[in-house]
Amino acid sequence: MNVFLLEVHPSLCAAAAVYRGLVQAHTELCQLHRATRVSDRLVLRQKLLQQALHSWTSLPSPGASYSSQIQKDLFSGVFFEDTLLVQKVGLSLVKSAEERDMKQGREKQSYAVETFSKLLELVTIRHRLLESASETAHLAQLYQTVASELGFNEFHLYLRPVQFGVAEPKAQTEQRPIFITAVLEDDTSVDRFTPSHLPLSVQELDESQIGRFSFSSEEAVIHLMNQQSMENLQVTLACQVTQKNALISAVKVACACYWAESVTSSAEVIYSQSDDDIHPDKDVKSATRLDSKPGSDTDNLQEESHSLPPSGSRRTPITTKEWLMEAFVSIQLEKVGLRDKMLNSFMKRKQAVGGLIKTPEEAAKIKRSLIIDFLMKFNTQMSQYCVRAQILAYYYSLTSLLDDVPSVRQSHFTTQQASEHTFGRQHRQLLSADGKALLNLWVVPHFSEVLHMFKTLQVTACATALHHTLQIVSALHDIIYYLVSFSRLGNTENPCSLRRGQEAPGSLLVADWGGTEGIGG
Structure with a gap:
């Protein structure tokens, strides 16, 4: 059992990164705007700090993007963030075992250590899950902004949940398109499913068993203190971290293309800007939008792309916006083929044992292995976008x-x-x-x-x-x-x-x- 004591509360040391992040953002803004004069750099710094202060004071509560049930089960700290109540759970379990004459002497001590180790691991897993889920919510907003500005809909972020038990075999799984712009003409492979709230990543794969957990009460926490529930939580965390990294890759590659385009096709426009282009009244946030580059044609994107050929073929883009569209990554299309293969594998394993898996524990074990395999393949695909962004x-x-x-x-x-x-x-x-x-x-x-x-x-x-x-x-x-x-x-x-x-x-x-x-x- 691995318990990382120093990772229980890592958020305090992350506070120092706020200043470094602001310095880095200011440096990149100055580079983007070609701001070499002291006055221009000061104007950008002032606007950046104002935007940062506004974002800081208007931060929503953690978990606001998720459903009320997820907020209760995961984000609510009414029970699990009370150290005395958590301690009481551990002591009650040890006392219960002692009263049943199950543990005596050294066995009792070992059981007490094991019980509180499991509680500490639950604290660690929950904290990591909270952190990754909060970061995912923020990245999802950035992803939706990028999608909107490039002419794509937000349903590219979501995958319609299909549970293992009700899935139907597919003879041919969906293949992700080589050219994302092809889906503008032929979008039959895209599911327009859009949930009312942002789901946890594991809920897109298995909500009924692997993704079922709660930290909201004593009974719920005790139910988690067994090996199978621990492994389910670890898979849940792996799903959420993988989703977060996928969104980072998608947002990063789109931004990297925008920056690359800003110096390749717009250098002359930038050099010809007047001294008044960087104005104190200009919003820093709007100045870094994907469609705000000088000289770029950003209107009526989908109308301009009406002649795109279907089925992964590609015509040569004409406008800057059409070039930037190719930087968009559909999370749904990257996932759906791998998810369908995962479900097919589950049904083959189920058929191999006569169509009936004996126990829920055995079914959960098979699901965990298939989900981990899905995550590894999905992560390999999405990591390529991150490498492309680094090259750019x-x-x-x-x-x-x-x-x-x-x-x-x-x-x-x-x-x-x-x-x-x-x-x-x-x-x-x-x-x-x-x-x-x-x-x-x-x-x-x-x-x-x-x-x-x-x-x-x-x-x-x-x-x-x-x-x-x-x-x-x-x-x-x-x-x-x-x-x-x-x-x-x-x-x-x-x-x-x-x-x-x-x-x-x-x-x-x-x-x-x-x-x-x-x-x-």
């Missing part, structure tokens, strides 16, 4: 730096524009189609190329190729930043030649870092 972030940072040193950009790099985006042109690709050969290190691809690279490969092969891409791009990014920083110190010598001892006679470094062990040493 590195290219965005590199492009921002190259804008400040145009001579290096023009002499060494090839920047791919949206109008030049063509699949299959090797001189425009970093790696080969199978991800095993380096083709062109110096190409900076359009973000849509990053979104679609290796998507036709198997999941494992795609993940491997994306990680290779990330390793190459991150190394190139760091090397270029190193060289530019070295040059900005006023040094004109090649730092590589200096390291090899090829320094020209009489040449001296204008500035040096760290002596013989530093840059240029």
